[in-house]
Amino acid sequence: MAIFRGTEENIKKAAEHLNNDNLVAFATETVYGLGANALSPQACEKIFQAKKRPKYDPLIVHIAEMGQLNDLVQEIPKVALDLAEAYWPGPLTLVFKKKEIIPDLITSGMDTVAIRMPAHPLALALLSTAKIPVAAPSANPFGYLSPTTAEHVNAQLGEEVEIVLDGGECDWGIESTIVDCSQGEAVLLRQGGISAEDIRRVTAEVKFGKAVLERPLAPGQLASHYAPNTKLIVLKKGEQPLESQSKSVGFLQIGAAVIDADEVEVLSRDDKDFKTIAHKLFSALHRLDSLGLDVIYVYELEGEDLAAAIMDRLLKAAAKRS
Ligand code: AMP
Ligand code: MG
Numbered sequence: 500m501a502i503f504r505g506t507e508e509n510i511k512k513a514a515e516h517l518n519n520d521n522l523v524a525f526a527t528e529t530v531y532g533l534g535a536n537a538l539s540p541q542a543c544e545k546i547f548q549a550k551k552r553p554k555y556d557p558l559i560v561h562i563a564e565m566g567q568l569n570d571l572v573q574e575i576p577k578v579a580l581d582l583a584e585a586y587w588p589g590p591l592t593l594v595f596k597k598k599e600i601i602p603d604l605i606t607s608g609m610d611t612v613a614i615r616m617p618a619h620p621l622a623l624a625l626l627s628t629a630k631i632p633v634a635a636p637s638a639n640p641f642g643y644l645s646p647t648t649a650e651h652v653n654a655q656l657g658e659e660v661e662i663v664l665d666g667g668e669c670d671w672g673i674e675s676t677i678v679d680c681s682q683g684e685a686v687l688l689r690q691g692g693i694s695a696e697d698i699r700r701v702t703a704e705v706k707f708g709k710a711v712l713e714r715p716l717a718p719g720q721l722a723s724h725y726a727p728n729t730k731l732i733v734l735k736k737g738e739q740p741l742e743s744q745s746k747s748v749g750f751l752q753i754g755a756a757v758i759d760a761d762e763v764e765v766l767s768r769d770d771k772d773f774k775t776i777a778h779k780l781f782s783a784l785h786r787l788d789s790l791g792l793d794v795i796y797v798y799e800l801e802g803e804d805l806a807a808a809i810m811d812r813l814l815k816a817a818a819k820r821s
Contacts, residue, residue: 500524500657502649502665505621513662514629517542522549522659524638524652525625526666527617529590529675529692530645530781531652532561532635533660534625540602543634547604549659552641556712557607558634559592559675560614563626571598571612571632579680581701588618590671590692594679605634607711611681621666637674638663644727644788644816647672647781654785672778673808679708689713690811692777694804713815724815725781727788731795731817734758740796749787751780751797762790773805780809784816 503509505526513523520542523534533549535542537560547554562568565583568575572595575583579593597612606612614632617623626633637645638652638660646652649665676691678698685698686708698705713722729749734740740748740758750760754770757763764783767775787795797813800806 500653500660500663502653502663504665505624509664510621510624510628513625513664516662517625517629517633518631520545521661522546523625524649524656524660524663525622525635526619526649526664526669527561527622527635528619528670529617529673530647530669530671531638531649531663532617532622532633533638533652533656534561534633534635537561537605537632537634538600538602540604543602543604546634546636549656550636550639550641552636554604555607556636556641557609557613558605558636560601560605560612561622561626561633561635562614562616563623564616567632568595568614571601571614572596573598576680576683578683578685578702582678582680582685582698583616585701586693586697587616588623589616590618590675591615592675592677592689594677594681594688596681609711611679613677615675619666619670621664625664642724642726642820644784645674645725645781646785651781651785668778668782670778672780672782673812676808677710690804690808692805692808696804722815723818723820725812726816726818726820727784727795729788729792729795731784731797731813733813733817734796734798736798736801740794747790747792749790749792749795751783751787751795753798753800756798758796760796762787762792770800771802773800773802773809776800777805777809780812
């Protein structure tokens, strides 16, 4: 893989690569995406192969301007238009009834499609230069930690992808909020940078639904996702780690509480500074995971919205793998 800086020439090259049905990894404000021409099943097939992603996990389609939306979706309900006007470009994905032109591979055979307009200038430049909608999940092997730098992508998918457009560290550091608007009302499927409160500012009623992939496999069982190779344990407030459990210990510090650990990553000493915690989360986990530790501990977070989004990632990263 070659890491490309976001010059005009490099963006052109990457856009051509996409139009030739090849993969391009690129920075967005949430996490790095692994992009392919969304209108080409052959191109999208490469995403699933590179990530070893199961076909039941649908992809998000990225666009650069509102005009592209009409080509992809059957209708734009008022609630979706209002949300798009308020938060696009930004870390918000909206689900619509899809048009025929969207390959089944992207939607896992469903009749709905998830669409986002990212805010990162490099992502927008790539999308508008390529002049095609781009399907892009996070640029990591399926189930593993999301990448928030070009180096993360290179370390994880360097063999599978030729070009990564380097836009620096991702601003948000966690995946987009997903809202299903396909039935004409807002149903929150995944928490992220745009909060339920933000959505309520646009539409009075927000329902809470279960994400397609992220639905627990069985009652009480969370699907493992966003996970390091090292065992991750989320401690309750005041809980102490079991000494006997391991030899080398990593600690992801949030707030003032500390434990006896060999390696520490401080996300924030202020346990209410959720923006900083989200921003650093995956980078810190990547580093700890590279050290060959026996276990990584982190204390649970309290709070709604972005705090809940971070807890969602932590609990899935700590979930037992099947
Ligand atoms: P990402 O994890 O950012 O790659 O986004 C992919 C996720 O978007 C999937 O795992 C689903 O949870 C969600 N998604 C994609 N398409 C749809 C859809 N048509 N309906 C509901 N959720 C979707
Ligand atoms: Mg992902």
